[in-house]
Amino acid sequence: MPFDVRISATGSGAVGDLELTVVADDGLEAGAPQLTTGSADGTQRDWTVSATGYKNGTLYLTLLVQGTVGDQHPSRTLVIPIRIGVTTAAAPTAGASSTAAASAIGSSHERVIVMQSDAR
Numbered sequence: 001m002p003f004d005v006r007i008s009a010t011g012s013g014a015v016g017d018l019e020l021t022v023v024a025d026d027g028l029e030a031g032a033p034q035l036t037t038g039s040a041d042g043t044q045r046d047w048t049v050s051a052t053g054y055k056n057g058t059l060y061l062t063l064l065v066q067g068t069v070g071d072q073h074p075s076r077t078l079v080i081p082i083r084i085g086v087t088t089a090a091a092p093t094a095g096a097s098s099t100a101a102a103s104a105i106g107s108s109h110e111r112v113i114v115m116q117s118d119a120r
Contacts, residue, residue: 002052005080007033007063010044015067015074017042023062027055028082042067056085 009018018038024030030051038045053059059082066075 001084002050005030005049005051005061006036006046007049007065008044008046009065009076011042011067011069013069015043015069017068018045019066020045020047021064021066022049023064024051025060025062027057028053028059028061028084030061051082053082053084058083 007020009020011018020033022030022033028051030049033047033049036046036048049061051061061080061082063078063080064075065078066073
């Protein structure tokens with residue numbers, strides 16, 4: 001089943017000319033990133049990547065965002081887990097830890113898992 005992934009990146013400081021490279025896991029096919037919006041200096045960019053999963057389970061999409069500042073090319077890598085054909089976990093039973101993930105229905109009518117974070 002084909003789906004789109006929207007990626008936004010903002011360069012910190014003077015980092016500009018942002019570029020996105022996408023590598024798909026086995027069983028997942030991703031097209032070339034399509035730039036949808038961006039600032040003239042490339043410090044902020046948004047892309048859409050069309051992908052299709054060909055096997056069930058948790059597959060991974062690896063993103064590499066690279067920019068330019070002077071003669072250096074700082075980068076950041078992010079791995080996105082994508083679940084295909086996997087059923088959602090049952091709701092926690094009474095007495096379960098309060099840090100367990102909460103489940104909700106998102107605006108697209110798909111189940112969304114809300115994870116708590118600990119900002120330090």
